[in-house]
Amino acid sequence: MTARLLPVASAARTRRSVGALVRPHRLLLVATVATLVAAAVAILAVPALLGRIVDVVVDGGAPGTVDLFALGILAALVLRALLAALGTVLVARLGELVLAGLRERVVRRALRLRLSDVERATSGDLLQRVGGDISVISEGVRQAVPMLVISALDVGLTLVGLALLDWRLALAGLVPLPIWILVTRWYVRVSGPLYAAERVAEGRRTQSLLAGVGGAATARAHGLRVPLLARIEGESAAAVRASMRAMRAQSTFGAVLNGAELTGVLALLVTGFWLVRADAVTVGAATAAVLYFLRLFDPIGALLYLLDEAQSAGAALARLVGVTDMPEPPAPEHPRLPRDASVRLTGIRHSYDGGPEVLHGVDLEIAAGERVAVVGPSGAGKTTLGAVLAGAQLPAAGTVEIGGVPLAALEQPRRHVAVVTQEVHVFAGTVADNLRLARPGASDAELTAALATVGAADLGLDEVVGDGGDELSATAAQQLALARLVLADPAVAVLDEATAEAGSAGARVLEVAADAALAGRTAVVIAHRLTQAAAADRVVVLDKGRIVESGPHAELVAAGGPYAALWAAWAGPRA
Template sequence: MRREYERTDAVAPASVRETFAYLSALPNALDKRWWAGLLIIQALIVAVYTTQSNLFGRSVDPLTGGSVPLLGTGTRAFVMTIGLALACMLVEMFLRALGNYVVGLKVARASIDLRRRCLDAILRAPVPRVMELGTGNVITRMTKDIDDVVQTITSIGSRVLTTAFVFPITAIGLLLIDVRFALILILLMAAAYPFARDVVRSIPAASNAVSVAEARRNTVLLDTVRGLPTLRAFGLERWALARMRRTSWGAVEADMDRAPWFIRLMGIGQVIFAAWVLLTLGLGVWLASGGAITPGQASAAVFLVIRAEVMVFNALFFIGEMQSAATSIGRAVALAKLADGRDGAALPPDLAAPVDVVVDHVTFAYPGGANVLDGLTVTLAAGTTTALVGTSGAGKSTLAALIAGLVEPTGGRILVGDVDTGTVSDRWTAKNVTLMTQDVHIFAGTLREDLAMAAPGAGDAALLAALETVGLGQTTPQFHRAFPHGLDTRVGAGAEELPPEVAQQVALARVALAGPKVLVLDEATAEAGSDATNALEQAAAEITRGTTALVVAHRLDQAAAADRILVMDAGRIIEDGTHAELLAAGGRYAQLFTAWSGAGY
């Protein structure tokens, strides 16, 4: 059975080279001065570490008739040797703490830069790419992936460098005692390399599978929270719990599939270290008994190896952890680079007046599916309102999404004026083509702050006038009930929830303040109750006046009021004309309108 998490990620992690180059360009990048300071700290740690190991090992010599260089022989030399070794231990502890602090502080600052870049990329990236990636995936990359890297580097970053220094220094220390000790280490590392290499190469894919599964789990969680009213209304709580259980178990399975690779690394480490200790001990005894080295030198060699135990396991454990961290940071960097490409090109000037919108031989199909639109061509005349009518699945919302830039055509092009939206940044399209659907969002803050987002320089009079335009004037009962403190009323998250029709009116007021030249309304008044229907439809009519507007109509009286009506079926335009013309033609629209009006709407 194919596990749920086993699917290709929409955006692959950046390569190690791309990641390093990107991070090096951040404001809080790991610059040369920082690296120089950190390397000095690590060099001091290794020097103190090596001196301490040698001192502990050589402390045997004064008690067996030998001597320690500079310290002499006897009990006094023994005490001084142990004292210096303990002093080295304290210095090493201080330097390690300093190294961890330096690494942790820098990485935390760099992570803030990276999160900011990720959010900026989401705001500027092509909307289809963001939608393909998915909300859960975006959140995982911006939060857990970056947090994992910060935690990994903060906890082991300094120790990774120490380990990298210790191995060659240990080899040199063993070499100075006797070249045969160093040869043991070199031979064992050469023997372990092919086994460790194969394991390490498998870790990035396994780590990415974990992140993909966690992203899927986050997506399902967000979807469940957003759909709470629907789930409760239809009694789907058990279904939601079962779906959450499946995706959560998928994340667990992915993590379980990655764990054996780390276990194999630890197994390799155990075998190599056991062989290293036994061979060093045996060689030391043999050399000391033959008089080639002193007992203290043999003890020093064994002590260097025993103290390196943590370094052996650190090295193998760190390889796995750093590989996982590299995959996680690569995922975050790939997100931060999502806006690269078209976004860097010079933007055309903003629209100064309504323009024609040309859908030129546009084809669109969802991944793995048949064409929803196939060679569709239509022109929306500047300054007119065109209503789009058709049964569910006809392709109305797809056409609206294509014009608004939410999805990209698989063939053909869309021209807004003389601008091909497929060749410019989504920033231009989003600024000049305004889309409003029935899914409106009220931002947390005051009503004034929410409205001013659409027109930052607008005063209170302009904000109130926009509300008046959409039927929420200060004298209306709805305004007093919903906004008891006027423009200072708190709205959005943390405030009392607005009725659906009032939230839609506020969203329409934002559109009125923005003053778009091209406007797409995709059933933007569909959620209105009967009492608010007329007010919302009048508000929609007001904000479309003087724009090039496409209205996906869920009520045919909206279509009747439009300058032009397009009837869609199976991705094609089957009728095109005014309300009167289409009624006179007696075709599909006439049938729909007769059935609709006869139903008592």
């Protein structure tokens, strides 16, 4: 199975999605735009008033006039500062509100994606999106958006200011316009993919680091340091190259913009010279025009720089919208409650992503309260069967019913069926936080009771665990997982190799814990230690995707079939 990435939204889809997020804040948007326009108008007064000072100087006017114009400039600048600050606050507020809405939607959807959709992609991809991409956009919203809006308005209104001086000066100021438009269109077209490539390269770099750091002990044992370092070096160098390719495009863009500035200044000087000689405008007006134009360099520079950020943010945004657009398992139209805690699998077939079929039509009925152990060689499809039963994998064919209701039609399916997976994850936070994931409203007493049930009473509720806290032993982590199951209190539970990761010493402790956690539930235990099978009401032997035997332990041992052989292999050395 090759690694793939999760979907990325198209530009149009991204725009629509952002539009939908902004819509609830329409009023704020209007207030923001109005403030920013006012701020841009205020700054326009400055070059005009400076031009008047020049005229006073050229015509030899009274000193008091200079003072008056200077006061005017002061008023304009103060007004501008206040309006711009208010505008920045409003833009940031708008951006942050929209951003918070977006990130919450992304995480919300990420949590509800079908596991098969997530697993099909590289492991780091979804992480990169909820982590790195959200950070990139936060940075963009914080810095780029306010500046982008203000700069854009400054540029637009400066042209208006030029027109107010003399329409011919405005035309001269517009000489570089075709260059601006063409080069920007080129840059936006070229840089988007370059930034996307940069992010992909950085994602691969992170993956190589994760592999190197996570596998350091293995690398030491097997002398794999050199190839791992070579991979990190290769991916890191590729990320540098990707960054520099993006930088080259940015530099080219900058150089062309400088050329545009030059043509504008030259055009204004020539036009100003000609208009002054023809007595159409004063020297002051010509000066003001050039000052207007020089003032444009900064906002245009800012636009350039921010166009970059906007590009990276845009790439990240498309990746996030891609996540929010991934299909969520549909909610049933007429949700129903299961009649009881029985389970029925009918004709279950499954294959992963076009691969070979791993389950070839499995039928299995489990009575309410029955405990079934699923055994069989590795790769027989046991884990897949558990995942299908719990609804984590949608079978290619066949139905799963809990209490007579198909999984897809269950009201809140997880309240009825839950699974403890091979993978143990301790969430960062307290033990209590970890447990309350399974039952948010649980009291401390309930949490303590759940821990006691699985034999982990020595874990303190306030103990900080997970990343950044105490590292729990594999056994304790698994006990925590079982305590979550107790709290989630599903009628049907699937336990998948829950004892495998704890090593042999912990395995027995966990068997006892699992037994307690499963009390009173319909349970499917995917068992490798056959003691678990012997303790179950019924044993189902799965081989190559088919049920080959089913019945109570004693019967199967006596029958001398595949299970008897398994049991002999297991119990033989134990005799």
